[in-house]
Amino acid sequence: MLNFKINSNEIDKIGKFTKEEKYFRLKNLNHFNDIGFPNKRNEDWKFSDLKEIVSKNFNKLELKLEKSKKPKIDFIKDFEHNYIVIINGELTYSDFKYEEKDKIKLQPFINEDYSDSKKHNPLLNLNHALSDKGYFLDVKENYKFKKVLVIYHLFTEDLDENILNSKNKIKIGKNSELHFLEFTINESKKNFFNNVYEDIILEKSAALKSIYLQNDKSFGYFHKYSRNSLSSDSNYTSFIFPTGHKFNKLDLEFNLEGERSECNLQSASFLDDNVHQEVKTRVNHLFPNCKSYQKVKNVLNAESKGVYQGKIFVKDVAQKTDAYQLSKAILLSELSEFDSKPELEIYADDVKCSHGSTSGNLDKDSIYYLMTRGLTKKESTKLLVNGFLNEVVDSIKSNSIRNFVKNKLENQFINEY
Amino acid sequence: MLEIKDLNASINDKLILKGLNISIKPGELHAIMGPNGSGKSTLANVLSGKEGYNISGELNYLGKSLNEISIDERAQKGIFLAFQYPTEIPGVNTSNFLRTSLNKVRKAQGKKEIDALSFLKLIKEKTTELGMDEKMLTRQLNVGFSGGEKKKNEILQMKILDPNLIILDETDSGLDIDALRIVADGVNSSRDNKKSFLVITHYQRLLNFIKPDFVHVLSNGKIVKSGNKELAIQLEKTGYKGIN
Numbered sequence A: 001m002l003n004f005k006i007n008s009n010e011i012d013k014i015g016k017f018t019k020e021e022k023y024f025r026l027k028n029l030n031h032f033n034d035i036g037f038p039n040k041r042n043e044d045w046k047f048s049d050l051k052e053i054v055s056k057n058f059n060k061l062e063l064k065l066e067k068s069k070k071p072k073i074d075f076i077k078d079f080e081h082n083y084i085v086i087i088n089g090e091l092t093y094s095d096f097k098y099e100e101k102d103k104i105k106l107q108p109f110i111n112e113d114y115s116d117s118k119k120h121n122p123l124l125n126l127n128h129a130l131s132d133k134g135y136f137l138d139v140k141e142n143y144k145f146k147k148v149l150v151i152y153h154l155f156t157e158d159l160d161e162n163i164l165n166s167k168n169k170i171k172i173g174k175n176s177e178l179h180f181l182e183f184t185i186n187e188s189k190k191n192f193f194n195n196v197y198e199d200i201i202l203e204k205s206a207a208l209k210s211i212y213l214q215n216d217k218s219f220g221y222f223h224k225y226s227r228n229s230l231s232s233d234s235n236y237t238s239f240i241f242p243t244g245h246k247f248n249k250l251d252l253e254f255n256l257e258g259e260r261s262e263c264n265l266q267s268a269s270f271l272d273d274n275v276h277q278e279v280k281t282r283v284n285h286l287f288p289n290c291k292s293y294q295k296v297k298n299v300l301n302a303e304s305k306g307v308y309q310g311k312i313f314v315k316d317v318a319q320k321t322d323a324y325q326l327s328k329a330i331l332l333s334e335l336s337e338f339d340s341k342p343e344l345e346i347y348a349d350d351v352k353c354s355h356g357s358t359s360g361n362l363d364k365d366s367i368y369y370l371m372t373r374g375l376t377k378k379e380s381t382k383l384l385v386n387g388f389l390n391e392v393v394d395s396i397k398s399n400s401i402r403n404f405v406k407n408k409l410e411n412q413f414i415n416e417y
Numbered sequence B: 001m002l003e004i005k006d007l008n009a010s011i012n013d014k015l016i017l018k019g020l021n022i023s024i025k026p027g028e029l030h031a032i033m034g035p036n037g038s039g040k041s042t043l044a045n046v047l048s049g050k051e052g053y054n055i056s057g058e059l060n061y062l063g064k065s066l067n068e069i070s071i072d073e074r075a076q077k078g079i080f081l082a083f084q085y086p087t088e089i090p091g092v093n094t095s096n097f098l099r100t101s102l103n104k105v106r107k108a109q110g111k112k113e114i115d116a117l118s119f120l121k122l123i124k125e126k127t128t129e130l131g132m133d134e135k136m137l138t139r140q141l142n143v144g145f146s147g148g149e150k151k152k153n154e155i156l157q158m159k160i161l162d163p164n165l166i167i168l169d170e171t172d173s174g175l176d177i178d179a180l181r182i183v184a185d186g187v188n189s190s191r192d193n194k195k196s197f198l199v200i201t202h203y204q205r206l207l208n209f210i211k212p213d214f215v216h217v218l219s220n221g222k223i224v225k226s227g228n229k230e231l232a233i234q235l236e237k238t239g240y241k242g243i244n
């Protein structure tokens, strides 16, 4: 059993800090050391016992990591784009060749918020204590990006039972618009742990579209906590394709903090082998006339496990809320498992909230029909699975990006089936 | 072409086919009529290779037993079933599906895959022949198709896959008079001295358009009477009770 306790001098190794920051880090470190990795007794982790998962799969967790040489990136050629390159969580270089430079600020992340030290998620405490990398992208007011931004996340070959803690922040100014693709490229061959804290802020009437996609498989254990704040009239559309890592938990919080703000989240996953993946959402409707939409689709093969925990919270003042949530899962194997826990907590009376959850096997009659037309059982299954997941991909508006995503998903994952 | 001897089929411990015999030679068209629940669709399903049935008796196709042959292999060998109730399949594009299916069948028969252009030409020709809107093929397979459109889509697949043994399970039910004529013409233009048809129907009317060589009455899991087209006309008058 791995006993992962961290000495407080690890904080000093990161750098010199103000008294206030040092105290913040120390306090969070103590919280983490008290509890360690969360286990299933923690309600938020009841379907993903991380303590057990980590102790089963890691001998150690190394905090130190030599800076790797600048690896070559295989840039996407399918569409023109700006880019940022992040290597093992660290901001390395960027190119905004299609944009007005003075409208964009990009810098390594510096945390100035020392308010969060609650004991709700030990991984957050760990991140607050030890985070030493990340970026801050600031899009100024009244600026619409001309081309998409690709954020390349590269994980290098020399990773070996390392744990990476990073913090990223993206702020979209008033009336501004950004579309980005967060694209993970993996070169690592061994286990590692990637613990990310993300802060996304949409100011008034800002628009953001994002896609989260993995290029290849990894032995990575990923956890991301993402806090998304939406001001009035802002709009956030997010497509997530989390599959690719051994373990991935996306803990996404959307705060609708201004009237008429809207968030739209769609997810599609094909889980294979003994992959464990969780999407957890919490949408907080805090103001009137806001809209939220969530659709989460999972296909589970072999011994994989998928989890969806989705909570919609509607504050008493948030009248005319329109909230929708749907989870659909298909189990291809008897050894796979899917858990879903939808939750509604509503304090306003004039709201439209609906949620639904289905999970089951592929429709036998559909397979039979396709087979009578000469397709094998496997081909029929593949066609149906593709059809099921492509419904999400098909909502991506840009042709070139949609086709890119489709190809990636079909090649890397579904074709392995 | 097809030789069925003493076929028994049961599902969920319910015996449905009880010693059925039929023999179909190349070029022949056989019609099967029979009351609801007599086992017509069950026979069609069993011929297609559908799983879940307990089967005994002989089932020979082109001189070989079908016993160990899977659903997809039967299709590749030229057995085609037009369904009584075609399945709606969300997320699967009709045209892509048709092409995948055609290429599977072609490949199994040692032909090379059809290229995109020839496929489009083929589709255009066949949809026009059947009075179908080509745009329907950009939709999800059978999803939201009207009853008649679904049936036409089955005949379209038959025309494209060009099978040897064609089983039509109540393809005429739910078709309007014009559509019935078009579908019948579609069947007639496919007839030649190599293909065989097994046409399941409730209505003598269809047999005015498609001339059967033989008519069989299936009742309670057995063929109780066989004859020519006159039998269908007689049935129309007397109903099934007048048989035996």
Ligand SMILES: Nc1ncnc2c1ncn2[C@@H]1O[C@H](COP(=O)(O)OP(=O)(O)OP(=O)(O)O)[C@@H](O)[C@H]1O
Pocket: B011, B012, B014, B016, B034, B035, B036, B037, B038, B039, B040, B041, B042, B043, B084
């Ligand atoms: N899976 C099943 N389990 C139990 N009974 C079944 C099953 N499938 C069919 N049957 C029964 O077998 C009998 C024959 O059904 P079948 O569908 O072959 O009839 P049919 O002749 O095609 O009728 P119709 O003219 O109404 O289409 C019916 O009594 C039906 O209820």
Ligand SMILES: [Mg+2]
Pocket: B040, B041, B042, B084, B169, B170
């Ligand atoms: Mg029937």
